[in-house]
Amino acid sequence: MPDLSVNFAGIKSPNPFWLASAPPANSGEQVMRAFDAGWGGAVWKTLGQPIVNVSSRFGSLDYGDRRMIGFNNIELITDRPLEDNFREIEEVKRHYPDHAVIASLMVETKEEWKDIIARSIDAGADGLELNFGCPHGMCERGMGSAVGQEPKVCQEITSWAVEYSTVPVIVKLTPNVGDIIPPGRAAVRGGAHAVSLINTIKSIIGVDLDRGVIQPPVNTKSSNGGYCGQAVRPIALHMTNQLAQDRQVNIPISGIGGVETWRDALEFIYLGASTVQVCTAVMHHGYRIVEDMIDGTERFMRDKGFETIDEMVGKALPSYDQWGNLDLNHEIIAKIDADLCIGCQKCVAACHDGAHQCIHVGEDSRVPYIDEAECIGCNLCKYVCPVPDCITMVEVDNDKDSMTWNEYIAAKERGEDVEHPGKSTHQTHF
Amino acid sequence: MTKSNLPENRLENRFPEKEPLLTKREATVEANRCLYCVDAPCIDSCPTSIDIPEFIRRIATENREGSAKTILESNILGYSCAQVCPTEVLCESTCVFNEMDEEPIRIGELQRYATEPAIENDVQFFEAGEPTGKRVALIGAGPASLSCAHRLRRYGHETTIFEAKSYPGGLNTDGVAPYKLHAHQSLKEIDYVRQIGGIDIEYNTAVGKDVTLEELEEDFDAIFIGAGLGPDNWLDIPGTDLDGVWGAVDLIAKMKVEEGYELPDDVHTACVVGGGNTAIDVVRELRGLGVDDVMLVYRRDEASMSGYEHEWEGAKKEGARGVWFSQPVEIVGDDHARALRCRKMRPASDDPDDRSLELVDGSDFDIDCDLVVVAIGQSKLGDLFADVDGVELDWGKIVIDAETGRTGNTKYFAGGDCVSGGKEVVDAVEEGKVAARSIHALLTDDAEASADEESTETAPSPVT
CATH class of the missing domain: 3.50.50.60 (FAD/NAD(P)-binding domain)
Structure with missing residues (x-):
């Protein structure tokens, strides 16, 4: 039986699936129900000087008839009194001593940090998460992403927290930066025990064209919000990979951003995260999605022969390299299975209008064919094809040795007579 | 007879609709399922060649009015066709989803979803062309003539339909199974079609009885025969005169x-x-x-x-x-x-x-x-035209050139059930459309016009 339990920077949890600091972890009653459902930990809705929230707060990005493939919010940190939150943290820990309860914190002054950290630890929090990521509202007051975007400030406040804390300190980073490495390293320099990312992305989710008002509306106005949900996962995966690849960021990573299924979670783990945090998917479907996350992960681990989560952490990291180190002579082309093809010809339009003009239709059949000499193996046809396994990409043995861009340039600089790498087609006559 | 004076207490009203209008959610889900095929086979299997993927996409993007226009551009009776077409053997039969044993897109139901608000709210997409001064008589106010007349109005020709009954629509009004289309829906659609203006209908006017073909030839520049079929064929056995x-x-x-x-x-x-x-x-x-x-x-x-x-x-x-x-x-x-x-x-x-x-x-x-x-078929009305010089008959059906709708007499064109012996409404609509192009060519001496493809925005520009 695979062991899903984790020790994340000293914080123990029965599994790597945590609720992110957000509405699903707003109260003790919720967190206890979440633990009953199977969640291993919860990062409490950010504590700080209670604020007042607006109505409405959430916006949805729909795709066709699919709801909430992306989501944003203009909700701020907790609007409940700190005493209530701390009393409930204490109660949760009393009932669930083996689950992870992390206090997410956001205050301004050093004194405030000292005070709120002490109260969090008194309440029994297993760890702290410093919210340096919220990109709306709080950043206007110099907190949240305003901290995460300034490595020096990030480092300084982190060092305060580490100084005052007797439990592990996680720094939650904002993706609203050009490069995630500087704030990640700043957190490490400040002494953080772990980082978590990503917080939400600064966004406008949409515009009500009838009213001419940005969404979600607060009467006749709105504000930029924080974007999250399925659609942000690629950005989160990238930033997770960036930090995991960086030798200076040698602390555990908690992956956040568009995790909805066990597969999503494992992608973060394969890129170096050792826990994942979930919010939007729970807001969409409820706590019970964790049942399948656990079951799917266990099955996957059994299938692949993993016994612990740790064995999977960073599994895909070696597959990353700079573009300049990719083999330009590796050649694949598309194959269409004529028996499976239904003749919709979406691949034809995609290839002709959006790719390399190498899929054509014959006179007698609706089944298209590939001009293999022209196919550059881009994958587009495979993605637009609605029929599973109808278009596959197959490797071509072109008798060419591997040649990367960097190798090619280096060889040319050495004055070698080197053959231009890659495939020559009508668009790229070499 | 129009919608306003169709009696309310009709037996057909007891039939609920078999396929009620899709809800917005149903339509959205179904429209998003459509693959938006290239050179889609469903278009080829629609007799009127409606650009089906395009109208469905417009539903998906909440451009319902644009969707209706796409449909009506090819088939001005697209609203009733959406309900009476045997889509199972037409457009939906060639949907590529059939190829992988999945349910085809519910094209007919989406077509109704697209067109119904336009018909209900009288949203017009087409204007009559510049008057040409030419006049066309159309015999029978069924789908073939209505389609032909509407197209002729877009070209700018005057149209007068002669109808033997007191109401228009032919079998679309009084013959379609009521669980598919009610008579008042047909009449509502005809009101909509006639909003282009200049489609006059002379009711209770049987050609050959109340008006002669000679009179029509005298008064009009071209004649379209869309007379449909005659009364039920009858069994030649004893007892058919009994009650019941x-x-x-x-x-x-x-x-x-x-x-x-x-x-x-x-x-x-x-x-x-x-x-x-x-x-x-x-x-x-x-x-x-x-x-x-x-x-x-x-x-x-x-x-x-x-x-x-x-x-x-x-x-x-x-x-x-x-x-x-x-x-x-x-x-x-x-x-x-x-x-x-x-x-x-x-x-x-x-x-x-x-x-x-x-x-x-x-x-x-x-x-x-x-x-x-x-229910052994309807009689053919071809005999009414037996004496017209050049018009050929085939067992009572009028013989035309399918590409142009022309009969053997240059002034006479025909389409619909009087030609086919009984096909679908959508076939009649197409035949009316084809004939309109040929009539336009005749009336404008524009040999090109008959080859013209669909116009896009308003009326095909008349050449005078």
Whole structure:
């Protein structure tokens, strides 16, 4: 039986699936129900000087008839009194001593940090998460992403927290930066025990064209919000990979951003995260999605022969390299299975209008064919094809040795007579 | 007769719609399922070549009005066609989803979803062309003539339709199964079509009786024959004059447009003679009205029926049953029919290609029933035009050149059931459209016009 339990920077949890600091972890009653459902930990809705929230707060990005493939919010940190939150943290820990309860914190002054950290630890929090990521509202007051975007400030406040804390300190980073490495390293320099990312992305989710008002509306106005949900996962995966690849960021990573299924979670783990945090998917479907996350992960681990989560952490990291180190002579082309093809010809339009003009239709059949000499193996046809396994990409043995861009340039600089790498087609006559 | 004076208490109103208007959510889900195929096969299998993927995409993007325009550009009766077309054997039969054994897109239902608000709210997309001063007479106010007239108005020609009945629409109004389309929906659509202006209809004006072809030739520059079909064909057997014996088209029309018509209370068992779609319609309608036992009596076997398989399967699910290889020989009764006497038939030879049948002597049997409906086709009206110079007939059907709708007389064009002998509304619409292009070419001496493809925005520009 695979062991899903984790020790994340000293914080123990029965599994790597945590609720992110957000509405699903707003109260003790919720967190206890979440633990009953199977969640291993919860990062409490950010504590700080209670604020007042607006109505409405959430916006949805729909795709066709699919709801909430992306989501944003203009909700701020907790609007409940700190005493209530701390009393409930204490109660949760009393009932669930083996689950992870992390206090997410956001205050301004050093004194405030000292005070709120002490109260969090008194309440029994297993760890702290410093919210340096919220990109709306709080950043206007110099907190949240305003901290995460300034490595020096990030480092300084982190060092305060580490100084005052007797439990592990996680720094939650904002993706609203050009490069995630500087704030990640700043957190490490400040002494953080772990980082978590990503917080939400600064966004406008949409515009009500009838009213001419940005969404979600607060009467006749709105504000930029924080974007999250399925659609942000690629950005989160990238930033997770960036930090995991960086030798200076040698602390555990908690992956956040568009995790909805066990597969999503494992992608973060394969890129170096050792826990994942979930919010939007729970807001969409409820706590019970964790049942399948656990079951799917266990099955996957059994299938692949993993016994612990740790064995999977960073599994895909070696597959990353700079573009300049990719083999330009590796050649694949598309194959269409004529028996499976239904003749919709979406691949034809995609290839002709959006790719390399190498899929054509014959006179007698609706089944298209590939001009293999022209196919550059881009994958587009495979993605637009609605029929599973109808278009596959197959490797071509072109008798060419591997040649990367960097190798090619280096060889040319050495004055070698080197053959231009890659495939020559009508668009790229070499 | 228009929507306003169609009687409210019509028997057909007792039939609920079999396919109610899709909700916005249903339409969105279904529209998003469409693959938006390239060179989509559904377009080719629509007789009017509606750009189906395009209109469905417009539903998905919440451009419902634009969707309606896409449909009506190709088929001005797209609203009723959405409901009466046998989509199972037309557009939906070639949907690529069939190729992977998935349900085809519900094209017909989406088409209704797109067009209904435009019809209801009278959103017009087309304008009449600049007046050409040319006048076209159209015979019969059914789908073929309405389609032809609307297209002619876009070219700028004046149109007058001569209709023998007191209301327009032909079988679309008084012949379509009521669970598919009600008469008032047909009339509402015709009101919409006529909003382009300049489509005059002379009701209660039978050509050959109330007005002569010579008069039409005198007064008009071209004549389109869209006369449809005549009365029900009749069985040549004893007893057809008894009460309780009806022609199918006659009976359906009573249900659909006659004020207060009711089936007699004592009808519990009915025999419908025939194997075509009208026979199946009547069977389903009688079952829908609560007739306990409805039998379709056909001289061949089930597999040989000319009616659509999906319709007959539906009828069976609704409780109808078939009596095969049975030829009516007499309707038995005193004043009122009480039985249909049939003689068994059998294939005349073992050769499967030989479809001839022979009667089996001494095999007569009676089917007790209170109602006999004869659904063995409608008579052809071609004889009305037998004397027109150059117009050829083929067993009562008017012969045309399919590419142009031209008859052998340069002034006469034709389309719809009077040509085909009885096809779908959508076929009639296309034939009206094709003829309009040829008429326009004739009236403008523009040989190119007949080859012109669809115009985009408003009327095809008339060349005078």
